[in-house]
Amino acid sequence: xxxxxxxxxxxxxxxxxxxxxxxxxxxxxxxxxxxxxxxxxxxxxxxxxxxxxxxxxxxxxxxxxxxxxxxxxxxxxxxxxxxxxxxxxxxxxxxxxxxxxxxxxxxxxxxxxxxxxxxxxxxxxxxxxxxxxxxxxxxxxxxxxxxxxxxxxxxxxxxxxxxxxxxxxx
Numbered sequence: 001x002x003x004x005x006x007x008x009x010x011x012x013x014x015x016x017x018x019x020x021x022x023x024x025x026x027x028x029x030x031x032x033x034x035x036x037x038x039x040x041x042x043x044x045x046x047x048x049x050x051x052x053x054x055x056x057x058x059x060x061x062x063x064x065x066x067x068x069x070x071x072x073x074x075x076x077x078x079x080x081x082x083x084x085x086x087x088x089x090x091x092x093x094x095x096x097x098x099x100x101x102x103x104x105x106x107x108x109x110x111x112x113x114x115x116x117x118x119x120x121x122x123x124x125x126x127x128x129x130x131x132x133x134x135x136x137x138x139x140x141x142x143x144x145x146x147x148x149x150x151x152x153x154x155x156x157x158x159x160x161x162x163x164x165x166x167x168x169x170x
Contacts, residue, residue: 019140019143019144019167019170020140021123021124021127021138021139021140021141022123023140024123024139024140024170025120025123026086026116026117026119026120026121026122026123026126027083027086027087027088027120028123028139028170029086029123029126029127029130029139030079030082030083030085030086030087030116030126030130031083031086031087031169031170032127032139032142032143032146032166032170033079033082033083033127033130033131033132033139034076034079034080034082034083035143035146035150035166036079036131036132036135036142036146037072037075037076037078037079037080037132038076038079039146039149039150040072040075040076040132040134041069041072041073041075041076042153044068044069044072045069048062048065048069078111078114079130081094081111081114081115082114082115082116082130084097085114085115085116085117086116086117086120086126090104091104091105091107091108092104094107094108094111095107116129116130123139124139127139127142143166143167143170144166144167146166146167147163147164147165147166147167150165150166151163151165
């Protein structure tokens with residue numbers, strides 16, 4: 001799994017974006033967690049795009065890389081469920097989003113551990129549950145780091161440009 005290094009992330013304070021962890025809601029913290037999971041998955045996928053090292057690859061490397069991506073995608077789906085539930089979606093909505101004949105009862109049974117609404121009033125505790133291990137311990141700092149990450153990866157042709165693509169929407 002890709003662990004961002006000093007070239008990927010910058011030393012930022014929570015106040016750089018005008019955020020403070022104590023001011024974030026549970027729904028905002030969950031959204032930051034979802035954004036972080038997406039960034040991690042995308043970074044890992046980007047590492048596998050280049051063909052320049054293929055001559056040195058071992059048998060099964062592509063499959064191993066794809067399986068690592070699948071695990072990250074699964075974690076991203078889990079983070080998405082946490083974010084959706086924290087913003088008030090119900091299991092009926094989650095079941096519909098899952099598709100393939102899921103019903104609310106089955107979705108709640110299978111994925112109920114991702115319903116972290118009981119932590120809504122304690123965003124720091126929620127962040128401890130949803131943050132990737134490489135992400136900042138403070139969710140406000142993590143959001144600011146994600147601003148930098150998203151700005152570096154943004155398509156210059158996008159209509160909406162901001163230097164705070166993550167924190168501006170919180």
